[in-house]
Amino acid sequence: MAKKTSKRRKPTGQLSGEPLLAVFVTALVFVSAFCFFLFVRSIDNGNLPTIQQVNSRSPMKATTFSAVSNFSNAGGQAAVPSARIAVVESGPYHDWKIFAADFRDMMRQLKIFVYPDLYRKVGSFAEIFLAHPNPFNPKIGNYVSEHLFKLALLRSSLITTNPEEAHFFFLPFSVNHLRNDRRVHSEDAIADFVANYVVKISQEFTFWNASAGADHFFVCCHSVGREASSKHPHLHNNAIQVTCSSSYFQRFYIAHKDIGLPQVWPRRDEHPLNPPQARDKLAYFAGRIQNSRVRQELLDLWGNDTDIEVFDKSPLRYEEGFRRSKYCIHAKGYEVNTARLSDAMHYGCIPVIVSNYYDLPFANVLDWTKFSILINQADISLLKKKLLSIPTEAYLAMYHDLCRVRRHFKWHIPPKGYDSFHMTAYQLWLRRGIHRLSH
Ligand SMILES: *[C@@H]1O[C@H](CO)[C@@H](O)[C@H](O)[C@H]1NC(C)=O
Ligand SMILES: *[C@@H]1O[C@H](CO)[C@@H](O)[C@H](O)[C@H]1NC(C)=O
């Protein structure tokens, strides 16, 4: 364009005679016609100018053109730097800004109603519904998240006593208590108890029938909790199960409807993190091998390794391995989940997740690939090669991101900030908006 314009202007400035102008105009028309002819011919032959040809003739046009037509070309290149900045800002989050804004809305608006059994101290089964008096009792161990959720909810600003303003209704039975109650105990009896309870509240209150249970939820950390809903189709199909054993591969777990709950070990103390340079072992796993092919394979492959430490019965104190290793292996046992994942986070050790079809907690907010390694169970023999191939820089970036997400795997009573309780509540918030029948 610039060339053509200067050509046209130059002659008009220097040659003012009419005949010369006429000759020039004629020439211009002729040249234009010839170019048009070439253009049409190239279309006829299907030889449209390539992006590179257009690019070499007119950089401005090419950029616009290729940006629209092919993202990996010039236009794409222009987009890369800003994409990189976004990644750095979001870090371990898919989109921190969107999440943080929506989270603020949730904190202002979300309301949860709890059925009164949580407060009633009457009846021989009252304990099943009450908050646990001592969740840090060592006997609770792995299942403490279930109790901490309830205790945090009771102290949170999200609870309401007005069911009309509630987005969700909490069914406060404890699967952990049911499991420990001799009168109930078996999976079958737990499922009967739970089904009867749902029938009871659907008769006493109008809320269940208004949505067929779709705005109701229950929380459990014991894997038998999954079976708890098995004898009540609406409870199973519609209500939300908030569970530690969230596996795409298990019956009675429904991905996208149900919610993965972080499983944590009851731990009050907080120690300073061992920095990356003080971690001289590559990887660590300690845990019962029984019932787990994956763990057996780990032991067979790396049982005598000096970089990767795998123990059935650890000679170290359990925490020591987490403190001195860069990577900590979370290998499927009987279930996809164990508290080992949040143990690794607690001690600043990058989790290596060898647990297929685990619906990882908060995966719609957190980009797990930024602070953990996900390995197919079938690729376990490549584990060491894979870990050794991670450059130091990438490891340090993961360590940094892990430090940022640790707060989501901690419970506080009362709940605070972006802790496990509020993150779980946010998962409910994303599932709100259920249509209700009037009553
Ligand atoms: C985009 O450009 C790249 C690189 O030139 C090429 O490999 C790819 O096939 C193009 N894709 C499309 C959809 O044109
Ligand atoms: C809810 O529906 C069930 C089954 O249809 C019925 O037995 C129950 O009485 C209803 N609850 C109320 C509060 O109307």
Ligand SMILES: *[C@@H]1O[C@H](CO)[C@@H](O)[C@H](O)[C@H]1NC(C)=O
């Ligand atoms: C580890 O070494 C011991 C002693 O040499 C041996 O008996 C055992 O089979 C080895 N285990 C593995 C998994 O290689």
